[in-house]
Amino acid sequence: MNNHLQNGVNTTADKASGGLAQFFSDFISALPLWIAAIVVMVVAYFFAKFIKNIVGNRLAMRQLNQEIIILGERAAFTITLTLGVVISFKIVNINLDTLIGFMGLGIGFALQDILSNFFAGVLILTQNKFKIGDIIRLEDIMGTIEEIDARTTQIRSFDGTSLVIPNAKMINAIVENYTMNTFRRVNLEVGVHYSTDLPKAIALTLESVKKNPQVVPNPEVQVWATKFDDSAITLAVKFWVESTDNRFAIKSQVMQQLKADYDAAGIEIPFPIRTLALDQSDRNLMQALHLPVKK
Incomplete structure (x- = not known):
């Protein structure tokens, strides 16, 4: 019984030793292939960057949109690097069909967000929405x-x-x-005193806004009286500018000119005004404090 057990142990040990020896033998014999595969991948990476630069320069020489240039560079880099990876796998006899299957499964779960953003980036560059x-x-x-x-x-x-x-x-x-449209509308509100002649104020506002050379004549400047506020009648001013980048600066210029023209014409932009109603206790308190009380 003991001899039989001992023989079984010896046999198992011999098989394990032989398997380990075979593994190291196969590894050593395949080591040059793995080194070659790694060298190919490294060379493919730098060659892909080289091709990317060439494609980018060629597309730039044709004065194409920057988005098309970026897309072309990425496509050239990805295709070249993929070819290098395929060649590396062939060198070490990796079954590409099985590998692609496992990669597809892993990409589907682990890289879902990354791929979603990647393809969205391709759509952005090709659709030219912005x-x-x-x-x-x-x-x-x-x-x-x-x-x-x-x-x-x-x-x-x-x-x-x-x-x-x-x-x-x-x-x-x-x-x-905002850049796709040639013209950009600017909205402005200004309040005038209740005693103001509204037709005069509207006409003056139109004339004042049109003084700015960066306000386009068509579409036309529009001014309306829109609401009765607590302290003023509100005028809504709408005008269009061609420069999207400078629209805030243009709006500031229009406001400064409008204020100057209102001052020259005697049109008041009022401060907030509140009317307070005092009961008898409030009047008594103000009299005790020697404050003026309107009869």
Whole structure:
């Protein structure tokens, strides 16, 4: 019984030793192939960057849109690097069909968000709904697009903050593009005193706004009396400018000119006014404090 057990142990040990020896033998014999595969992948990476630069320069020479240039560079880099990876796998006799199956399964679960943002980036670059340099509004974010990467879009807000937005959000959300329109409307409200001659104030406002050379004549400047506020009658002013970048500066210029013209014409922009009704106890208190009380 003991001899039989001992023989079984010896046999198992011999098989394990032989299997381990075979593994190291196969590994050593395949080591040059693995080294060659790694060298091919490294060379493929640098060659892909080289091809990317060549494609980018060629497309730039044709004066194509920057978005098309970026897309062409990425396509050239990805295709070249993929070919290098395939050649490396062939060198070490890796079954590509099985590998692709496992990669597809892993990508489907682990890289879902990454791929979603990547394909969204491709759509952004090909559809040309907005591009680098455009001024956009996304929800409560407003700024200039500085860069469109494979997975994200970088926006510089007007207060100087750099914001990185996933491309999938840029595709799925409502994005207002202020740059696509040649003209941009500017809205302005101003209050005039209740004693003001409204037709005169409206005519003067129209004339004052039109003085600015950056206000376009068509569409025409529009001025309406819109509401009775507590202290003033509100005039709504709407005009159009051609420069999206300078619209805030133009609005400031229009306001300064409007204030000067109102002052010259004697039109008052009133301060808030409140009328207070005092009961007898309030009157008694003011008299005790020797404050003037209107009879």
